[in-house]
Amino acid sequence: MANFEKLNWTKDSGVPYPDWYEQKKRLKDYFWYKHLPSQSAQEVLKVLHEAWKSFYELKKSGEIENPKPPRYKHRNFNVSFLNNGFRIEENHIRLSI
Numbered sequence: 001m002a003n004f005e006k007l008n009w010t011k012d013s014g015v016p017y018p019d020w021y022e023q024k025k026r027l028k029d030y031f032w033y034k035h036l037p038s039q040s041a042q043e044v045l046k047v048l049h050e051a052w053k054s055f056y057e058l059k060k061s062g063e064i065e066n067p068k069p070p071r072y073k074h075r076n077f078n079v080s081f082l083n084n085g086f087r088i089e090e091n092h093i094r095l096s097i
Helices: 002-008 020-029 038-061
Strands: 086-089 092-095
Touching: 002 020, 002 038, 020 038
Parallel strands: none
Antiparallel strands: 086 092
16 A cells, blocks of 8 residues: 555645655554554565665666666565564464454
């Protein structure tokens, strides 16, 4: 959801750019965001913010001719879970989501 918002944002929309701090507050009710441990969810938004920042810097510098914006990850994506984000039950790890 956060990447979708950034991808579809335009200056002409009349709304401020969705930065990670604003999204962190607003996406609390979004299903996938609210079911992650809070620190893990915040880290995902921070990584996304850094990816978009890098994209804009590449675009501005012209180092890469046509840089592509950050995309949705359909394969492996690392999310850090702290101790309160999982439990070990009968030799299985159970994530909070």
